[in-house]
Amino acid sequence: MKILVVDDSATNRFILDSALTEAGYDVVSADDGAEGLKKVRAEKFDLVITDLLMPRLDGFQFCQAIKNDEALGHLPVLVCTSNYTDSKDEALARDMGADGFITKTVATEELIEAVRSVIARGSGRVAAGTKSLADETSQLRQYNDRLICKLEDKLGELDAANKQMADLNATLEQRVQAGLAELKEANRELEAFVYSVAHDLRSPLRAIQGFSNILLDDPADGLGEKGKGFLQKINRSARQLDVLTGDLLAYSRLKNAQITLVPVDLQRVVARARELLSHQIEDSKAEIVLDEPLPVVLAHESALDQVVTNLLGNAVKYVAAGTQPKIRISAQNRAGWVRMAIADNGIGIAPENHDRIFKVFERLEHGKDYTGTGVGLAIVQKAVQKMGGRLGVESNAGEGSTFWVELPAPNCHGSIV
C-alpha cells in the first residue's frame, strides 16, 4: 500500500513517515499541495494524508483538486492537521471531499487505525461538476473564513514566539552586561591588589637587602664562609624580588596612567637609558652604535624612557656567554611615523615565540640562564600601546634580534619641550 504524505513541515513529514513505514506502508512525501498534486498525477497511491495550512496550494484546495479530477476522484484523502483545529475545519474539509480527519496529536495506533479505515472505506466522493453555483459560493465563503481563522492563529503563534524571543534577547543582554561589569570589577580589584602587594613588599625587601649588606660588609661578623654564602643568596633573592615588584609597579602605573603626547628627543632618551644601564654596559663591554642624530618623536617622556631602557637592557643581556654585545640604535621617518630600531647580536628568538615574549611573566627557555622577571617587554608593549604606537620584533634563534617601535612623528612645527 502506498501513501502520499503532504505537509510543509519537515518534522511532521518525518513523524508520519516513520509511523507509517513502521506499520508496513510505502511512503512518499511532498511539501505542499502543488507538489502533492503533481505526484498523485504521476504515481498511483492508495491514500493521501494532507495538512491544511500550506504555501502555494493548501490542504482544502488540494483535496478539492483531487476530488474534482475524474481520474483521481476515487483516491481517499485523510486530513491531518494541527491541534488548534476547529470543528468547522473538519466540516469544510469533508465538504471539499476529505474522507477522514485527524489531529496531529493523535497516538500512533489511532493514526494507523484511521489510515486503515479510510483505505477500507475508499473514497466516498463523486467527482465535481454536480454542484450548484450557490453551493460553490457558500463553500468558497466558508473556505475563506477557515483560512483567515487559521492565518490569524498562525500570526498569533508567530507574535507569541517573537515576543518570547525578544524577552530572551533582553534577558541575555542583561546577563552579558552584568557579567561584563562583574568581570571589570574583579579585574580592577585584582589590579589594585597586585599594586598594593607589590608596593607593601618593597620596604621589607629593602630592609632585608640593607641588613644583609651590613652583615656581609662587617669584617667582625663571625659568620664563617658558609654563613656568608647563605647571606649572599638571601641578598640576591631579595634584590631579584625587589626588581620584580618594581617592574610590577611600573606596569601597573603605566596601565592606569593618563598619557599626553609631546615632542620628545629620542637622542636624549637613549642617553638616559645608557646612563641607567651603565653598570651592565661596562660589565659586558657592550659596543653601542647610534645612527645620529636620532629624531624627535611624539611620545610620553617617561613611558618612552621605559621602552628604550627595557629594550636596550635586553639587547645587552641576551648574548651568548663570552660574546661582546654589539648594538645598533637607528631611526627612520616613514610617512608620518618614526621607526626606531634596536638591533643586537644576541641569542635571537625563534619566530614562534615572537608573540609570547610580550606577555607578562613570559620568559623563554633560553632566558632561564639570565636574570629577569618576564615583565620588561610587557611594559614596553603597554607603553607603546598607550602612546598609540606599534612595535614588533624581527629575529631567528641564534641570529640576533631587532626590536622596532613606531611612534608618530611631530609635524614640522613640533618643538622639543
Ligand code: ADP
Ligand atoms: P626578562 O628579560 O625580565 O625575562 P622580558 O619581558 O624583557 O623579560 O623578556 C621576555 C623574554 O624575551 C626574555 O626572558 C627572553 O627570553 C626574551 N628576550 C627579550 N629580549 C631579547 C633579546 N634581545 N634577545 C633574545 N631574547 C630576548
